[in-house]
Amino acid sequence: MYQKIGSIVAFVLFLTRLTCVAQESRSLQIVLPQQPNWNVVPEGHTIDVTLKVTGTRSDSITYFIEQGQMEGMALDSTGHFRWTPGFDIADRITTVKTIPVIFGARTRQGETTTQSVDFRVQHVNRPPVIGDLRPFYVRYKTQNIYKMDGNVVRDEDNDPLVFIPITDQMPEGSRLSAQGELTWQLSLNQFNLLKNNKSQYIEFWVEDQPAKSRTKGRLKVEVTQMDLPPEIAVVPEDPRIRIKENATVNLKFYLSDPNGDDDLTTFDFLSESQDVPKSSLRKNAPTNYEFIWKPGYDFVKDPYDSLAFQIVFFTLDKAQNRAERRVNFTVYNAVNEGEKDRYYYIQYRQAMVNAWNLLEQLGEKEEELKRSYRKAKKGKRNRSVANASLGAVTGVTPAITSAKSSPSAQQNQRLISAIGGTAVMTMGTLEATEVIGKSMKDLLDRFNYVMSKKSELQNKGDVFAREFALKATRRNPDFIKKLDDFRSSMSLSGLVALELDAGWESKKEATDKALKRTFKDFTPLEENEAASLNRP
Secondary structure: OHHHHHHHHHHHHHHHHHHHHHHHHOOOEEEOOOOOOOOEEEOOOOEEEEOEEEOOOOOOEEEEEEEOOOOOOEEOOOOEEEEOOOOOOOOOOOOEEEEEEEEEEEEOOOOEEEEEEEEEEEOOOOOOEEOOOOOEEEOEOOOEEEEOOOOOEEOOOOOOEEEEEOHHHOOOOEEEOOOOEEEEOEOHHHHHHHHHHOEEEEEEEEEEOOOOOEEEEEEEEEEOOOOOOOEEEEEOOOOEEEEEOOOOEEEEEEEEOOOOHHHEEEEEEEEOOOOOOHHHEEEEEOOEEEEEEOOOOOOOOOOOOEEEEEEEEEEEEOOOOEEEEEEEEEEEOOOOHHHHHHHHHHHHHHHHHHHHHHHHHHHHHHHHHHHHHHHHHHHHHHOOEEEEEEEEEEEEEEEEEOOOOOOOOOOOOEEEEEEEEEEEEEEEOOOHHHHOOOOHHHHHHHHHHHHHHHHHHHHHHHHHHHHOOOHHHHOOOHHHHHHHHHHHOOOOOOHHHHOOOOOOOOOOOOOHHHHHHHOOOOOOOOHHHHHHHHOO
């Protein structure tokens, strides 16, 4: 009875040990939250989850974000992940934006694992924003027109805006269009009342489309004085602009005149730098202009690292009243990132082409060595060499034979060795490669070297193609060093022994598809990027 109980206990302990060994042998793996739609988050909301790891008994795990980290993402050492996506990720057209992120975990022993997650960010509509509107200056016996400032009344989601009048707030005879244009021709009583009360306010709605979110605006109306100078509003209002070469400057100018916008006659600029073209100033409407300018990479001449200058924007009305805005520009010398990325990609692809060509050449050499090996085995079976062991030999005498009937008997003579005495003859086999002057061991050594080199080159090529597949990784300072290491791995110590042709050329073309078939992680350029590489 006790023996049976002991056997049962031993069996249970054995099963427990097997379970522990199986748990320890499981590979390291990141476990994501199981809640449905845990990876779906609206803009401006916070996603707060905790990652876990299975497959290890160690409690020392380091978490990190390997790829796809965006601004605001935070992952601490306990696997606690927190992110509040901004409102600029999705929009009304692309209502859901997928953000791929690769999480990683590393044990103290150096074992690592990764897990890819696609976060789905949903668009959240925000109502329009109305800032401080400039007053509406009106005159008597004039069709007064006021256009809402597109920079003051705006939608942060870039949704189309519609202006809706509040009927009981609109003065008699006034009209507000859906585009934000307010027209009003005052009667004498309205003008006198406004002049005596100094000012009044007109309220209206601004509604974004298609969400229909509304914000109430308030416009101040005042009687204007005669011959007032025009006004210039610039967006952004920063009087100092600092940019790098190849960056675009976009300034929006909104002109107004207290005596009416039709009083404006001229809007232009004067630049201290002669390299700023006049075509940079574009007229969208009589009261709306844009200054769009992009300094090239040759704008700042060497050896200077920056260039500072001033542009004066000015406007004139019919009475030659002048208003101006001065903007100071500083342009810094910049590296041509496009050219730099082009150079790095060419180096990356050329290294993959060299590796691909070497694999093709080694593949041909492998087939050649296989054929030589099969030929050697065939020769071993069919070739024999007579090996005579002489015993007691009384004499070896050459004998000459000839055809007596032949007129040219002298030419047909043959020498035959005649053996006198007793001799024993044995037949043995020799390796065919030994017969033709080559070693079977040398043949197998070269074959093994080719196979080893192909495997090594394939592995290193896969690692190199995957590590530097992205443009951002090729900008890393380690790229050049690892590129040299990869090139050095393509050197063949047995180049002479393998009898490889230094001028060998592949019969196939190293296209992007061919490279991707050999190195699955190789990433060719997009069509637009590839086209830019072909431009001079």
